[in-house]
Amino acid sequence: MKKFESEMFMKIKKLKVIIASILLVALLLVWGTNDIVTSEYFISSEKIPADFDGYRIVQISDLHNKEFGKNQKRLIKKIKAANPDLIVITGDIVDRRKWGTKYMEKFLAESKGIAPMYYVSGNHEVWSFKYDKVKKILEKYGVNILDDDVKTIKHKNSEIKIAGIIDTGFEDREEYVPEILKTLKNKIKSNEYSILLSHRPEHIDDYADAGYDLVFSGHAHGGQIRIPFIGGIYAPHQGIMPKYTKGVINKRKTKMVVSRGLGNSVIPIRVLNRPEITVTVLKSNQ
Numbered sequence: 001m002k003k004f005e006s007e008m009f010m011k012i013k014k015l016k017v018i019i020a021s022i023l024l025v026a027l028l029l030v031w032g033t034n035d036i037v038t039s040e041y042f043i044s045s046e047k048i049p050a051d052f053d054g055y056r057i058v059q060i061s062d063l064h065n066k067e068f069g070k071n072q073k074r075l076i077k078k079i080k081a082a083n084p085d086l087i088v089i090t091g092d093i094v095d096r097r098k099w100g101t102k103y104m105e106k107f108l109a110e111s112k113g114i115a116p117m118y119y120v121s122g123n124h125e126v127w128s129f130k131y132d133k134v135k136k137i138l139e140k141y142g143v144n145i146l147d148d149d150v151k152t153i154k155h156k157n158s159e160i161k162i163a164g165i166i167d168t169g170f171e172d173r174e175e176y177v178p179e180i181l182k183t184l185k186n187k188i189k190s191n192e193y194s195i196l197l198s199h200r201p202e203h204i205d206d207y208a209d210a211g212y213d214l215v216f217s218g219h220a221h222g223g224q225i226r227i228p229f230i231g232g233i234y235a236p237h238q239g240i241m242p243k244y245t246k247g248v249i250n251k252r253k254t255k256m257v258v259s260r261g262l263g264n265s266v267i268p269i270r271v272l273n274r275p276e277i278t279v280t281v282l283k284s285n286q
Helices: 002-034 070-081 102-111 123-127 131-140 174-185 201-210
Strands: 037-045 056-060 086-090 117-120 149-155 158-164 194-197 214-217 247-251 254-258 276-284
Touching: 037 247, 037 254, 070 102, 070 276, 086 194, 086 214, 102 131, 117 158, 117 194, 123 131, 174 194, 174 201, 201 214, 201 247, 201 254, 214 276
Parallel strands: 037 276, 056 086, 086 117, 158 194, 194 214, 214 254
Antiparallel strands: 056 276, 149 158, 247 254
16 A cells, blocks of 8 residues: 555656646746847947947847737837837738737837837738738838838938848849849948848848848748757748858848847747847947
C-alpha cells in the first residue's frame, strides 16, 4: 500500500511539474508575442546637416492589424517615450488574411500630432486589393504617402530628402526595382542626405547600387523564431535562415535599419523575438 501511495505521489508530482512547465512556456510565448521593446540606433554621416544632429526617427513596421491595448495604448506610450521628430511606417499596417482597419485607425488617430508621419506600402496592402481604401485612411490622418515619390524634410534651417517605393508585389514590379530606385535617387542631389523607405530588406543590393544613405525596412518579422547565436529561422522572400532580419546592416555606403515589426501574419507567435519599434538617432559629422 505504501509503495502504491509513493508511486502515486511521484506521478502526481511529475504531472504538476509538466503542467507548470507548459503554463510557463505558454506565458512566455504570450509575453514574447505582445510585449513591445524599443531598439535604438545611432547613424552618423558627414552629409547629415548640423541642424539634424540628434534628430530622432521612430520606425513602425508590420503592424498586421494587431492591437496593443485599448486605443493602441501600449504602442503609443512607447512612441511618445521615444520623443520622435519623425515617424516612418514601412508597410503591412494591415493584414490581408485577417482584414480590417480598426487597429490601424486607432494607431493613426493616437499618433497624429506626435510627429510627422511618412508611409510606404507592404505586400499585405497590395495583395489585399484594398490599397486605395488604406490610402484614404492614411490621408485622413495626415500621413505622407510615398508611392514612388521623393519629399523634403525640413528641420530648423536645413533639409534632407526622403523617398519611398511602392511594394514590389504591386503589378509584378520586381524586375523594375533597380530602375525605379535610381529614378527616385536622381531627384536627390548628391550632397543631400537621402532616406529611403522600402518594405523589403532583401533588395539591399539595389538600395546600395542606387546610392541611398539610409534605408528603413521591415517585412522579415525578425525571422519569427530566433535561436540564440544563430538568428531568425524564416523570413518571407528570404526563406530559411534569412540574412536580413533585424538591426543595422551595412552595404557599401548604405546603412539599412531592419525592424522586427510588431504583428504577425501566418505564424501567430514569436519566440525570443519580441515586437519592436526602432529609434534611429541621426548624428552629424559636419
